[in-house]
Amino acid sequence: MTATVQTDTRTAPLPAEWRDFFALTKPRVMSLVVFTGLCGLLAAPGSIHPVLGFAAVLCIALGAGGAGALNMWWEADLDAKMKRTAGRPLPQGRLRPTDARDFGIALSVASVGTMGLAVNWLAAAILAVSILYYAVVYTIWLKPRTPQNIVIGGGAGAFPPLIGWVAVTGDITLMPVLLFAVIFMWTPPHFWALALFVRSDYAKAGIPMMPVVAGEAATRRQILLYSVALLAVSLAPWWIGGTGAIYGLTALVLSALFVALSLPVAFRQAGEGDRMRPEKRLFSYSVLYLFALFTALVVDRMLLP
Amino acid sequence: MTMTPEEEEQFKKARRGRNIALALVLAAFVALFYAITIVKMLD
Numbered sequence: 001m002t003a004t005v006q007t008d009t010r011t012a013p014l015p016a017e018w019r020d021f022f023a024l025t026k027p028r029v030m031s032l033v034v035f036t037g038l039c040g041l042l043a044a045p046g047s048i049h050p051v052l053g054f055a056a057v058l059c060i061a062l063g064a065g066g067a068g069a070l071n072m073w074w075e076a077d078l079d080a081k082m083k084r085t086a087g088r089p090l091p092q093g094r095l096r097p098t099d100a101r102d103f104g105i106a107l108s109v110a111s112v113g114t115m116g117l118a119v120n121w122l123a124a125a126i127l128a129v130s131i132l133y134y135a136v137v138y139t140i141w142l143k144p145r146t147p148q149n150i151v152i153g154g155g156a157g158a159f160p161p162l163i164g165w166v167a168v169t170g171d172i173t174l175m176p177v178l179l180f181a182v183i184f185m186w187t188p189p190h191f192w193a194l195a196l197f198v199r200s201d202y203a204k205a206g207i208p209m210m211p212v213v214a215g216e217a218a219t220r221r222q223i224l225l226y227s228v229a230l231l232a233v234s235l236a237p238w239w240i241g242g243t244g245a246i247y248g249l250t251a252l253v254l255s256a257l258f259v260a261l262s263l264p265v266a267f268r269q270a271g272e273g274d275r276m277r278p279e280k281r282l283f284s285y286s287v288l289y290l291f292a293l294f295t296a297l298v299v300d301r302m303l304l305p
Numbered sequence: 306m307t308m309t310p311e312e313e314e315q316f317k318k319a320r321r322g323r324n325i326a327l328a329l330v331l332a333a334f335v336a337l338f339y340a341i342t343i344v345k346m347l348d
Contacts, residue, residue, distance in 0.1 A: 015319035018326035051344045055337060118341045 016099065020089035024072050024100055025065030025107070032290065033064040033160045039294035040164030040179055043243075043301045048168045052119055056167035059115035060160050063127045066107030067156070070135040073100040075143075081205040084198060104135070115167075123167040130159035144206075147213040150195075154187025155180075161294070175242040178233065182293070185230040189223045189262060190286040196220075196265075197276040197283075216270065223282070224259070224266035231255040234293060243297065244304035250296035254289050261285050 037060035041053055048056070072079065072090055076097060079085035089095045108131045116124035138153030146152075158180045165176035195202060195209045196219060202209040210219040234255045238248030264278040308316065 015316045016323065017319045018322050021323075021326075049344050049348070051340045055341055058337070114337075118345075 016089070016095045020094045021069075021103055023089050024069040024095070024103060026068035026072075029068060029157075030061055030064050032287075033157070034061045035291065036179075036183065036294055037061075037160035037164040039298050040161030040176060041167055042164075042298045043161075043179075044165040044168035044176070046168050048119075053167070055114060055118040056123065056164065059111040059119070059124075059127060060163055062107050062111035062114075063131050064160070066104045066109075066111060067131045067134040069100055069104030069107060070131075071139045073097055073104055074135070074139050076100075078205045078207065082198075082201040084201055108135075115163075119167045120170050122170060122172070123163050126159060126163050126166060130156055130163065133159070145208070147208045147210045149208065150191045150210065151188050154184050154191070157187055158183035174240060175237060178237050178240070178242070179297075181233045181236070182230070183290070185226055185233045186286065186290060188226045189230070189258075190283065190290075192219050192223050193265065193279045193283040193286065196270070196279045220266045220268070224262045227255075227259045227262035231259055237297075244300045246303060247296045247300035250300075251293060254293055254296075258282075258285065258289055 034057060038057050041048065041056060072088060075085075076088075076090035079088050080091035085091065090097060090100055108128075112124050112128045112131070115127050134153070134156035138149065138156050142152055143149040161179040161183070162172070162176045165179065166172060169176075192210055195211050196216065203212045210222065214222075234251040235248065237243045238245070238251065261278070261282045265282050268278065270276060270279075
């Protein structure tokens with residue numbers, strides 16, 4: 001005789017594993033968020049107890065994870081249409097949408113509450129704003145409506161160093177705002193380089209990415225414009241005397257290389273069957289750029305008085 | 306709906322994994338709040 005159990009599987013066709021919940025937090029994005037948040041914390045003047053510093057970075061990570069889960073909950077139908085995202089837990093039917101939503105809300109509330117209780121309420125408030133910015137302003141409002149979605153939505157990813165800094169100082173000054181501005185200016189060329197070589201996917205999902213709406217030539221020009229703006233903004237912390245020469249010279253070299261890699265992307269047209277090498281190179285370099293720039297910021301703070 | 310023995314086993318395995326993960330997260334959270342409380346009290 002075959003043993004069977006009576007179970008209602010109509011709402012959950014496949015059993016969700018813990019890995020599916022973990023995948024909702026967008027771990028790869030989170031690694032960049034944790035890194036820039038930690039750098040903001042380490043570069044800030046003053047000090048914080050290691051336990052509280054750890055709690056602050058953990059809260060930034062949990063908040064980003066919560067926002068990522070809410071993003072995946074809202075965009076499950078769009079994700080199903082794109083090759084890059086079709087394997088996510090929700091399009092695959094491994095999770096119930098309401099579970100993903102509740103998980104996102106729980107992570108967000110826990111991260112903001114813990115940040116407020118353990119560190120300070122200004123950092124908690126900025127964390128709450130960053131989560132709402134990503135989950136509501138970017139995901140629900142801007143992404144499906146405007147090709148400028150990446151520009152304005154990039155603000156969400158720019159919050160971590162600001163939060164890390166405020167976790168230590170308890171107030172907002174020009175320096176953490178400039179760190180915010182660096183990531184804000186970095187995001188458009190980073191994502192548009194990606195959007196250029198996964199363009200067909202975004203078009204299929206109906207997302208008005210810049211290459212889809214404004215065309216490839218306009219996107220390429222804007223990549224260069226933002227790279228030049230990034231060069232100026234990345235040097236601003238040095239100009240205002242907020243950092244030393246280690247950061248300043250590193251930023252100069254890294255940002256000049258960013259502009260140099262943007263030039264071939266800006267002044268070419270991709271033909272049929274193009275392998276998009278300059279775009280892929282710029283995208284890969286942009287990730288390295290952010291890690292290197294923020295590392296230089298911390299090293300500068302550690303080595304110089 | 307009915308489950309085959311294989312599906313039932315998969316279901317139980319996934320549930321066990323989720324429960325263990327949740328237990329670990331809760332334990333880590335308790336430890337974190339304990340450490341935060343001690344630091345705040347010593348401050």
